[in-house]
Amino acid sequence: MKPTLKQVADVVETFCELIPFFPKSEGALKVVIKDVHRFVGSQEELAWLATAAPLSIDKYEGLPCLRAVFETRYKPADVSPEEGTASFARREMEKAQVCPICYGSGWEQVERNGLSSVRECACRRTGKPVLVQNMKRGA
Numbered sequence: 001m002k003p004t005l006k007q008v009a010d011v012v013e014t015f016c017e018l019i020p021f022f023p024k025s026e027g028a029l030k031v032v033i034k035d036v037h038r039f040v041g042s043q044e045e046l047a048w049l050a051t052a053a054p055l056s057i058d059k060y061e062g063l064p065c066l067r068a069v070f071e072t073r074y075k076p077a078d079v080s081p082e083e084g085t086a087s088f089a090r091r092e093m094e095k096a097q098v099c100p101i102c103y104g105s106g107w108e109q110v111e112r113n114g115l116s117s118v119r120e121c122a123c124r125r126t127g128k129p130v131l132v133q134n135m136k137r138g139a
């Protein structure tokens, strides 16, 4: 069952407390609540996001960062079946200029000797999001 706007609002209110730089103005919160309500398909997914987002986001950098956390586990409810989740995420990130390597967290996940760790992302070093057209490496 899809969560109600009220249930989404309750979760988003906890993000204000738990996620640094999360917007606190009423207008901004309305936009966040509407977007989360659009892409979260069930109450179970909302409950998961309520726990996962504060753990994954150390600095709020716009709506796509919430969506990116959600997409690590679920398919957004507002993506049509013929549209791939990955392409949707990429398009959203290009629009918002959120770094596609680190999703705006500033830390890039790397595999080293079979162990996964993180290193400082290029966007954090330069202070700018890495644009998708500059990301030919490894392709």
Ligand SMILES: [Zn+2]
Pocket: 099, 100, 101, 102, 103, 104, 105, 106, 107, 121, 122, 123, 124, 129, 130
């Ligand atoms: Zn980055």
